[in-house]
Amino acid sequence: MKFGTKHSLTIKVTHMIQTSDLVNFVQKLSPLQRVVIQAHDYPDHDAIASAYAMSVLLKELGIDSIIVYNGEIDRISLSNMIEWLNIPVSHCSKAQLTTMDKIITIDGCIGERNVTDMPGEEIAVIDHHVVTPPKNLWFCDVREEYGATATIMFEYFQAFNISMPKDVATALLVGLKIDTAHMTRGVCSADLKAFVMFNQQADLALVNKICRNEITYSELKLFEHVCQSVEQTEGVGLATVSIDCPKNMLGILGDFLLTVNELDVVVVAQSSQRGIQLSLRSECQYVDVAKVMREQLNIKNFGFGGGHSHMAGGVVFKEFLDEFIDEEELHLSPIIDSILALRSF
Numbered sequence: 001m002k003f004g005t006k007h008s009l010t011i012k013v014t015h016m017i018q019t020s021d022l023v024n025f026v027q028k029l030s031p032l033q034r035v036v037i038q039a040h041d042y043p044d045h046d047a048i049a050s051a052y053a054m055s056v057l058l059k060e061l062g063i064d065s066i067i068v069y070n071g072e073i074d075r076i077s078l079s080n081m082i083e084w085l086n087i088p089v090s091h092c093s094k095a096q097l098t099t100m101d102k103i104i105t106i107d108g109c110i111g112e113r114n115v116t117d118m119p120g121e122e123i124a125v126i127d128h129h130v131v132t133p134p135k136n137l138w139f140c141d142v143r144e145e146y147g148a149t150a151t152i153m154f155e156y157f158q159a160f161n162i163s164m165p166k167d168v169a170t171a172l173l174v175g176l177k178i179d180t181a182h183m184t185r186g187v188c189s190a191d192l193k194a195f196v197m198f199n200q201q202a203d204l205a206l207v208n209k210i211c212r213n214e215i216t217y218s219e220l221k222l223f224e225h226v227c228q229s230v231e232q233t234e235g236v237g238l239a240t241v242s243i244d245c246p247k248n249m250l251g252i253l254g255d256f257l258l259t260v261n262e263l264d265v266v267v268v269a270q271s272s273q274r275g276i277q278l279s280l281r282s283e284c285q286y287v288d289v290a291k292v293m294r295e296q297l298n299i300k301n302f303g304f305g306g307g308h309s310h311m312a313g314g315v316v317f318k319e320f321l322d323e324f325i326d327e328e329e330l331h332l333s334p335i336i337d338s339i340l341a342l343r344s345f
């Protein structure tokens with residue numbers, strides 16, 4: 001089923017999920033032959049770790065599941081994590097999904113552009129992004145204030161009083177650390193509680209090995225490339241990548257540029273087949289980059305994007321490239337201007 005993409009811009013409603021809601025949901029899953037757990041497309045560590053945790057939790061409760069994704073696993077640290085922890089994930093093209101399947105969307109929400117509409121019925125959304133889930137779900141748990149979906153998984157294990165296996169804690173700690181840039185962004189007290197428990201349960205040497213090795217030798221040149229292309233206007237940096245670059249690498253380059261003292265908002269752009277791929281980072285309290293994406297892309301139909309106030313992504317559709325190019329160069333004026341306006345507030 002396809003659901004419309006609508007975004008609430010100002011209203012932030014946090015529905016507290018009760019343990020009884022979770023128990024009811026699991027009871028409803030019990031008769032199913034299998035449950036499909038879908039991570040967002042081009043999954044990151046939090047998406048795969050949380051899907052894995054959910055799968056292990058359901059197994060403990062007697063329910064079989066498979067973990068699927070669309071797109072690619074394009075970070076070496078993520079393929080290392082999957083390999084070293086033996087996390088069973090399948091590309092959706094190999095999972096033989098049918099319309100009878102029931103799908104739980106994790107670290108993403110059906111209706112968003114980064115969540116492929118797969119065969120089957122979407123019955124649940126568990127996420128921490130700013131999203132508008134459809135109404136008719138069996139279960140919905142969206143916590144925008146959380147740094148990672150991993151923290152929600154920690155609370156589910158607690159709710160069922162199931163002790164967390166070492167491998168699950170290891171994966172979830174990687175997810176939490178990478179989503180929060182090692183607990184430096186978007187962290188709430190629930191994340192800190194989860195962090196303490198993960199640290200007690202996880203294989204810390206393995207966590208560090210996964211997190212430390214985040215790029216490959218061949219990706220090194222991308223840093224040189226952004227260093228040469230980055231331009232700054234009043235604390236806002238824009239770097240354009242004109243060579244081949246994995247999608248999730250853009251965020252790493254954005255994080256790198258954000259370490260520059262003079263920059264507090266960073267936009268990394270790359271031309272792709274679909275148009276322009278964007279990754280944004282903000283350490284300025286006045287600049288909510290997910291909101292910038294929604295206002296400059298989704299609402300104007302120039303493309304789509306979203307994420308969190310401090311970390312967002314998006315795509316400008318090919319047809320609207322003209323709006324973002326001045327004098328034959330990519331200046332992304334609508335985006336940069338809206339950031340500058342927010343920043344000068």
Ligand SMILES: [Mn+2]
Pocket residue numbers: 046047107128147148149179
């Ligand atoms: Mn996440």
